[in-house]
Amino acid sequence: xxxxxxxxxxxxxxxxxxxxxxxxxxxxxxxxxxxxxxxxxxxxxxxxxxxxxxxxxxxxxxxxxxxxxxxxxxxxxxxxxxxxxxxxxxxxxxxxxxxxxxxxxxxxxxxxxxxxxxxxxxxxxxxxxxxxxxxxxxxxxxxxxxxxxxxxxxxxxxxxxxxxxxxxxxxxxxxxxxxxxxxxxxxxxxxxxxxxxxxxxxxxxxxxxxxxxxxxxxxxxxxxxxxxxxxxxx
Numbered sequence: 001x002x003x004x005x006x007x008x009x010x011x012x013x014x015x016x017x018x019x020x021x022x023x024x025x026x027x028x029x030x031x032x033x034x035x036x037x038x039x040x041x042x043x044x045x046x047x048x049x050x051x052x053x054x055x056x057x058x059x060x061x062x063x064x065x066x067x068x069x070x071x072x073x074x075x076x077x078x079x080x081x082x083x084x085x086x087x088x089x090x091x092x093x094x095x096x097x098x099x100x101x102x103x104x105x106x107x108x109x110x111x112x113x114x115x116x117x118x119x120x121x122x123x124x125x126x127x128x129x130x131x132x133x134x135x136x137x138x139x140x141x142x143x144x145x146x147x148x149x150x151x152x153x154x155x156x157x158x159x160x161x162x163x164x165x166x167x168x169x170x171x172x173x174x175x176x177x178x179x180x181x182x183x184x185x186x187x188x189x190x191x192x193x194x195x196x197x198x199x200x201x202x203x204x205x206x207x208x209x210x211x212x213x214x215x216x217x218x219x220x221x222x223x224x225x226x227x228x229x230x231x232x233x234x
Contacts, residue, residue: 014075020067020096059183097208
């Protein structure tokens with residue numbers, strides 16, 4: 001993915017607004033993100049085409065990159081909220097993978113956001129990979145948590161939804177610790193709260209990790225589950 005708009009972001013950190021989608025919505029997302037970024041005057045990145053989108057959603061660039069088909073970079077909170085509203089207005093009801101670790105900032109479209117560093121240490125040796133609290137203290141950019149809360153920065157968005165990492169899946173399975181991450185899934189030690197017993201939890205994301213037959217990660221996991229039934233109840 002390459003920078004678009006007026007070049008690099010005008011700050012070293014801020015809101016990164018991610019838009020998730022599948023191949024069928026890529027052209028629309030590219031158009032809407034480009035126009036939105038021009039309206040709010042900020043830099044952005046886009047998947048170059050279908051091949052790169054598929055690679056992103058298949059986890060080829062890492063588990064934490066799934067769904068990040070487009071990213072808008074805004075250091076100003078008011079403009080970040082404006083951008084999210086403009087995106088939602090034109091992307092209602094499209095589908096895309098969940099962007100893990102982000103807050104969701106739309107009920108109607110796959111739009112996510114997090115406060116973070118805009119550059120890696122390689123690209124910005126002084127500030128890359130670092131963020132600041134509201135009182136000016138430097139911290140390492142931690143992608144595993146809702147960073148803005150720990151920095152004392154209120155989220156400006158009119159709608160916010162966040163699934164905490166330890167929230168039970170299916171109101172039943174509580175993840176305890178990550179024991180493995182592949183490019184398409186994550187595996188956790190977990191507790192089954194129905195029978196209060198330890199178990200292993202494997203997680204895939206809807207609309208991601210498509211195979212040669214066009215099935216996404218959830219379909220693949222369902223087929224694995226069915227195959228394992230020969231060993232008894234799971």
